[in-house]
Amino acid sequence: MKNDIKKDLDLFNTLIKDFLDEEIKVPVSKAMSPEDMHNTIDLSLEYDPLSEEKFKKSLRKILLKSPKSSSGLFFNQLYGGRHSKAVLGDLLVAFINNSMATYKIAGVHVGIEQAIIKKVGDIIGYNNSFGGTFPTGGSMSNFMSLIMARDKVDKTIKDEGVAKKLIAYTSENTHYSVYKNASFAGIGKKNVRIIQANSKGQMSVKALKKQIKKDLDSGYMPFYLNATAGTTVLCAFDHVEDIAKICHKHNIWLHLDGAFGGVVIFSNKYKKLIKGIENTDSFCFNAHKTLGAPLSTSILVVKEKKHLYNSFNNEASYLYQTHNDDYNPGQTSFECGRRNNALKFWTMWKSIGTKGLEKIVDHEFDLAKYAFDYVNSHKDYTLYSFEQSLSICFNYKDYDPVDLCSLLYKNSVLMVGYGKFREQDFIRLVTINAQNTIKEIESFFRTLEDFCEKNNNKIKRKN
Numbered sequence: 001m002k003n004d005i006k007k008d009l010d011l012f013n014t015l016i017k018d019f020l021d022e023e024i025k026v027p028v029s030k031a032m033s034p035e036d037m038h039n040t041i042d043l044s045l046e047y048d049p050l051s052e053e054k055f056k057k058s059l060r061k062i063l064l065k066s067p068k069s070s071s072g073l074f075f076n077q078l079y080g081g082r083h084s085k086a087v088l089g090d091l092l093v094a095f096i097n098n099s100m101a102t103y104k105i106a107g108v109h110v111g112i113e114q115a116i117i118k119k120v121g122d123i124i125g126y127n128n129s130f131g132g133t134f135p136t137g138g139s140m141s142n143f144m145s146l147i148m149a150r151d152k153v154d155k156t157i158k159d160e161g162v163a164k165k166l167i168a169y170t171s172e173n174t175h176y177s178v179y180k181n182a183s184f185a186g187i188g189k190k191n192v193r194i195i196q197a198n199s200k201g202q203m204s205v206k207a208l209k210k211q212i213k214k215d216l217d218s219g220y221m222p223f224y225l226n227a228t229a230g231t232t233v234l235c236a237f238d239h240v241e242d243i244a245k246i247c248h249k250h251n252i253w254l255h256l257d258g259a260f261g262g263v264v265i266f267s268n269k270y271k272k273l274i275k276g277i278e279n280t281d282s283f284c285f286n287a288h289k290t291l292g293a294p295l296s297t298s299i300l301v302v303k304e305k306k307h308l309y310n311s312f313n314n315e316a317s318y319l320y321q322t323h324n325d326d327y328n329p330g331q332t333s334f335e336c337g338r339r340n341n342a343l344k345f346w347t348m349w350k351s352i353g354t355k356g357l358e359k360i361v362d363h364e365f366d367l368a369k370y371a372f373d374y375v376n377s378h379k380d381y382t383l384y385s386f387e388q389s390l391s392i393c394f395n396y397k398d399y400d401p402v403d404l405c406s407l408l409y410k411n412s413v414l415m416v417g418y419g420k421f422r423e424q425d426f427i428r429l430v431t432i433n434a435q436n437t438i439k440e441i442e443s444f445f446r447t448l449e450d451f452c453e454k455n456n457n458k459i460k461r462k463n
């Protein structure tokens with residue numbers, strides 16, 4: 001059976017060279033409908049093998065037709081760009097192929113994961129009993145925090161199921177995973193109280209207090225609050241310090257979802273946005289969003305490691321055969337076989353230092369400031385964002401943002417999405433690609449304006 005990794009690595013290098021060249025020449029891949037995809041690319045799987053030449057051609061086609069999430073014109077989701085040292089680390093992972101369940105099978109990679117968790121816990125100011133893990137993403141980090149909170153408030157739930165009326169809290173601008181997680185955890189979506197936000201998209205502390213009182217008066221059991229550092233649409237930062245005081249008073253687990261904006265922990269200039277973070281019970285951030293590590297690189301830290309263990313450990317004699325639980329991370333993670341998502345972040349962090357991470361964060365805020373000022377100072381634009389955010393929400397003239405974003409995509413001009421706050425739709429430009437410079441942001445606006453001018457009659461207008 002042919003299985004020549006060195007030869008395949010040569011092929012990899014050839015393909016990637018073509019891909020990187022193409023990324024510069026054609027930063028937005030030609031939009032392809034699902035029908036076109038099926039009609040133009042042969043994705044079928046056959047009984048007979050493909051010749052080497054046809055295989056190569058097929059891979060090349062797939063690569064060049066893929067949406068280009070690292071190009072300078074991709075602003076569509078909360079990730080973009082690629083940090084080369086993180087990519088290097090991730091490529092190595094494919095070769096080493098450890099499962100992060102036990103020390104016996106992951107060895108030094110357990111130490112690497114622990115080194116990152118230790119550093120993050122120290123940076124945010126947790127005490128010495130903290131722990132952490134690398135879940136599959138922000139949604140899973142939020143889920144794990146909810147499970148720990150649930151098991152802390154009632155130790156019988158793990159075995160008996162949920163019997164009491166447990167109430168969770170989050171802001172109207174929370175990530176949708178909070179609702180899904182409530183359903184998975186047996187809490188029920190209807191038992192997630194949606195707390196109104198202020199005009200800047202931050203959870204209203206006054207409304208929170210009022211709601212907790214109402215629930216207590218009704219005999220319910222408040223147990224969990226999911227606050228956000230960088231809400232998905234507006235990139236608003238909830239007031240952690242004030243919220244923590246309320247949670248502490250009522251014995252509510254406070255999780256800070258920093259999937260988008262939590263990386264401000266690395267910036268001396270912007271860490272004020274999460275003031276009070278040391279008073280949370282758990283915190284997560286995604287290095288795959290704002291730091292340019294490949295998907296997925298999500299870190300969850302928990303103030304008291306025992307809660308991770310309590311909720312996620314299980315007896316498995318066929319797996320845990322050597323070393324103690326401190327070195328067998330399967331006892332504190334959701335999965336059994338778990339991908340090594342730590343090495344890529346370690347290679348990145350080790351090579352550029354914390355100073356390098358800080359530079360990335362500050363640079364992205366500089367790009368956001370440029371975009372903010374641009375929108376704010378041009379009369380054809382309406383701004384919906386606030387300062388100190390990585391998300392610039394705006395409308396251009398009276399164009400309908402939904403139609404405009406969709407036409408920009410269909411015409412392979414720009415990859416950007418739209419968002420909504422209250423009843424207002426707008427274009428959402430996120431500055432989370434650290435390889436971008438002011439030039440790419442200028443080019444974003446110029447491209448958008450040129451497109452609107454040329455297609456003036458084809459774009460719908462807002463009602």
Ligand SMILES: Cc1ncc(COP(=O)(O)O)c(C=O)c1O
Nearest residue numbers: 078137138139175232257259260
């Ligand atoms: C605030 C917030 N939390 C959680 C998530 C989910 O993260 P993931 O996509 O890694 O599951 C997102 C994703 O955009 C987010 O913006």
